[in-house]
Amino acid sequence: MSALRELKILAFVAIVVGILYWGVEPLAHSVFHPKTAPADFTFSDLEDLPTTGNVENGKALATSTCIACHSIEKDGFPALVTNELAASAYGVVPPDLSNIGAIYDGKFLANLIKNPVKTLKLTHKFNDSKPFPMTPTLVSDAELGDMVAYFKALAADANLSNKEIFTEACVRCHSIKYDNIKALTPSDTIANYLGAKAPDLSMMIRSRGQETLDKFINDPQKTLVNASMPRVGLTQDSQEKVIAYLESVGDSKKEQREFIGKILIGFMIILAILAYLWKRKIWHNLH
Ligand code: HEC
Numbered sequence: 001m002s003a004l005r006e007l008k009i010l011a012f013v014a015i016v017v018g019i020l021y022w023g024v025e026p027l028a029h030s031v032f033h034p035k036t037a038p039a040d041f042t043f044s045d046l047e048d049l050p051t052t053g054n055v056e057n058g059k060a061l062a063t064s065t066c067i068a069c070h071s072i073e074k075d076g077f078p079a080l081v082t083n084e085l086a087a088s089a090y091g092v093v094p095p096d097l098s099n100i101g102a103i104y105d106g107k108f109l110a111n112l113i114k115n116p117v118k119t120l121k122l123t124h125k126f127n128d129s130k131p132f133p134m135t136p137t138l139v140s141d142a143e144l145g146d147m148v149a150y151f152k153a154l155a156a157d158a159n160l161s162n163k164e165i166f167t168e169a170c171v172r173c174h175s176i177k178y179d180n181i182k183a184l185t186p187s188d189t190i191a192n193y194l195g196a197k198a199p200d201l202s203m204m205i206r207s208r209g210q211e212t213l214d215k216f217i218n219d220p221q222k223t224l225v226n227a228s229m230p231r232v233g234l235t236q237d238s239q240e241k242v243i244a245y246l247e248s249v250g251d252s253k254k255e256q257r258e259f260i261g262k263i264l265i266g267f268m269i270i271l272a273i274l275a276y277l278w279k280r281k282i283w284h285n286l287h
């Protein structure tokens with residue numbers, strides 16, 4: 001067999017594999033997972049409200065309005081009632097606000113304070129006859145900026161771990177069995193409040209994958225029509241950390257697996273080269 005013929009066969013195999021890998025597989029993937037726009041961390045559907053302003057005035061406003069329902073532990077405002085009471089009063093335990101300036105997007109926060117239901121994309125769940133537990137805070141747009149400025153200043157030195165960000169943003173509703181984390185709100189209470197139970201997230205990274213989670217957390221309605229979960233307005237950085245945490249819990253062997261994969265490929269390449277050299281040697285002797 002001439003070397004040229006072998007080369008032709010090799011080229012043919014390479015082309016077929018190439019078509020399968022770059023052509024057919026992505027096509028099948030796009031059919032089974034229809035493309036949706038990537039996560040939008042500019043929150044372009046929301047109003048452009050101020051996100052900077054007078055910190056002192058923001059503090060005065062926040063510590064006279066928000067603390068009716070929320071604690072701000074870092075500034076000396078503990079929760080007024082137990083989690084149990086809060087859950088039964090509101091349907092879900094309202095989060096502590098000490099670090100919201102670090103984990104949530106500023107524009108999202110200003111819109112949330114002004115119009116919670118629209119900002120959380122829950123207009124299909126709450127209306128005048130079923131009011132949302134977080135009421136709009138009626139202040140001027142400039143004062144919204146003051147409050148966002150205050151929360152940002154309060155959280156300026158937060159430096160939270162991946163797990164802490166997850167805990168602040170998700171654990172009032174979700175549990176992580178594999179990491180012994182129990183949701184602050186009982187799951188039946190959440191079901192009553194939002195119309196669906198919040199699932200345990202231990203293995204979610206495996207069943208949904210990183211890309212789907214990224215879109216879902218940023219805008220649940222985009223991937224799940226009429227989703228019960230509110231939009232969580234995390235910054236891109238915080239969201240990446242939440243997903244990294246979910247990965248560390250649900251897919252803790254990922255690095256090991258990828259490492260073994262690389263060793264295996266290296267092994268196959270060496271084996272292929274040896275097989276080729278061996279074949280050449282035998283054919284050489286036969287000539
Ligand atoms: C009447 C009670 C009430 C008041 C007043 C209130 N909140 Fe809330 N807030 C809630 C409840 C209940 C939730 C939980 C809602 C949920 O997770 O579905 C919440 C959720 C939040 C969240 C989490 C949003 C998210 O994306 O997960 C933030 C941030 C927040 N509130 C900030 C504020 C700020 C800032 C103020 C004051 C300007 C304020 N809240 C005033 C009841 C209230």
Ligand code: HEC
Nearest residue numbers: 092169170173194196197198199204217227228229232242
């Ligand atoms: C106020 C409660 C609440 C908060 C806060 C919340 N979730 Fe959810 N989540 C839910 C509910 C309820 C569902 C079930 C949705 C449904 O069936 O419509 C859900 C579903 C999910 C799902 C499953 C989606 C699917 O494809 O089945 C994932 C993943 C998820 N949440 C991740 C998160 C993460 C990560 C956070 C924090 C950044 C978070 N959630 C914060 C209530 C919440």
